[in-house]
Amino acid sequence: MIKFFIISAQHTGTWAVIDNFERRGKPVGLWSDLGHSKPGVHAHLSAGSINNIHELDKKHHIDKSMFNLLTHSSTPIYCPIRDPLAAIITRENRVPNLEHWFILEGLATILDSWKRVELIPVYKGATFRGKKLLIKNSWQDNTGLKAAYNKKDWQTIKDYLAPYWERLHSPEWITRLQLMQSYGINLEWYNK
Numbered sequence: 001m002i003k004f005f006i007i008s009a010q011h012t013g014t015w016a017v018i019d020n021f022e023r024r025g026k027p028v029g030l031w032s033d034l035g036h037s038k039p040g041v042h043a044h045l046s047a048g049s050i051n052n053i054h055e056l057d058k059k060h061h062i063d064k065s066m067f068n069l070l071t072h073s074s075t076p077i078y079c080p081i082r083d084p085l086a087a088i089i090t091r092e093n094r095v096p097n098l099e100h101w102f103i104l105e106g107l108a109t110i111l112d113s114w115k116r117v118e119l120i121p122v123y124k125g126a127t128f129r130g131k132k133l134l135i136k137n138s139w140q141d142n143t144g145l146k147a148a149y150n151k152k153d154w155q156t157i158k159d160y161l162a163p164y165w166e167r168l169h170s171p172e173w174i175t176r177l178q179l180m181q182s183y184g185i186n187l188e189w190y191n192k
Contacts, residue, residue, distance in 0.1 A: 002039065002040070002041050003075070003076075004026070004039065004041075004042070004075060004076045004077070005040070005041050005042070005075060005077045005078070006041070006042040006043050006077075006080070007042075007043055007062070007067060007070070007077055008043075008045065008079060008080045008106070009045055009087065009102070009107040010044050010087070010103055010106070011082070011086075011087035011090045011091050011103060012081060012103070012122065013080035013081070013122025013135070014044070015136070016134055016136070017080045017122065017128065017133065018121050019134050020128050020131055020133055020134070021040055021078075022056070024129075025060050026038065026039055026040055027039065028040035028041065030143075043061060043062045043085050044061045044062075044106065045061070045064070045106035064109055067109060067113070068113075071113050071117060073118040076118065077116070077118065077119065078117070079111065079117045079119055080119075080122045081119050081120065081122065081180055081183065081185065082121075082122045082185065083123070083180075083185055083186065084103065084104060084107055085157065085161075085164070085165075085181075085189055086099045086149065087107070088103055088104075088161060089143075089149055089157070089161070091141055092143055092145060093140040093141060093145065093146065094140060094142075096142070096143060097154065100164065101164075104167060104168070107176075108176060109147055111176040111180070112176070114179060117184055119179075120133075121180070121183040121185050122135065123135070123184065123185060123186065126184070134155070143160065144156075145157060145160060145161070148160075154189045154192075157189070157192075168190070169190070177190055
């Protein structure tokens with residue numbers, strides 16, 4: 001029987017949260033393997049159409065309608081949240097030839113549902129229920145964006161990721177980013 005869900009936008013700290021549960025003796029299986037006997041189930045959220053997701057990722061995703069259905073059940077849902085700019089940079093370094101809008105769409109859906117899910121902030125030094133999250137610094141830096149992020153070179157990032165930067169600075173994201181900051185997520189780039 002499923003006792004909890006971990007639903008996340010990609011590159012927002014999913015594996016740190018899954019690791020935290022597994023270190024507590026609560027194994028987590030993938031959405032694509034719902035027949036398993038593990039108490040937890042993980043899926044990435046595609047707020048848009050699953051058809052827009054890269055073929056390799058489809059089996060691990062749910063869409064917005066399934067997410068909304070789950071949030072109205074009695075099963076607890078845990079959602080990692082991470083600086084969205086850092087999430088986009090992580091994916092850009094791994095697959096620069098693909099778009100990353102679904103990260104923002106998924107994160108927006110999660111943040112807009114914050115009253116029905118438990119948000120888990122993921123950043124260096126973060127804890128969840130008294131245990132430190134193990135954050136792996138596995139960022140590749142094929143684009144130089146990681147170095148720019150670490151140096152707080154916001155102009156370089158703005159120029160390189162202009163459409164994503166503009167979306168994150170749009171009025172629709174103001175309250176979402178404020179909510180993330182209230183959970184301790186550092187969004188120093190936001191006012192730049």
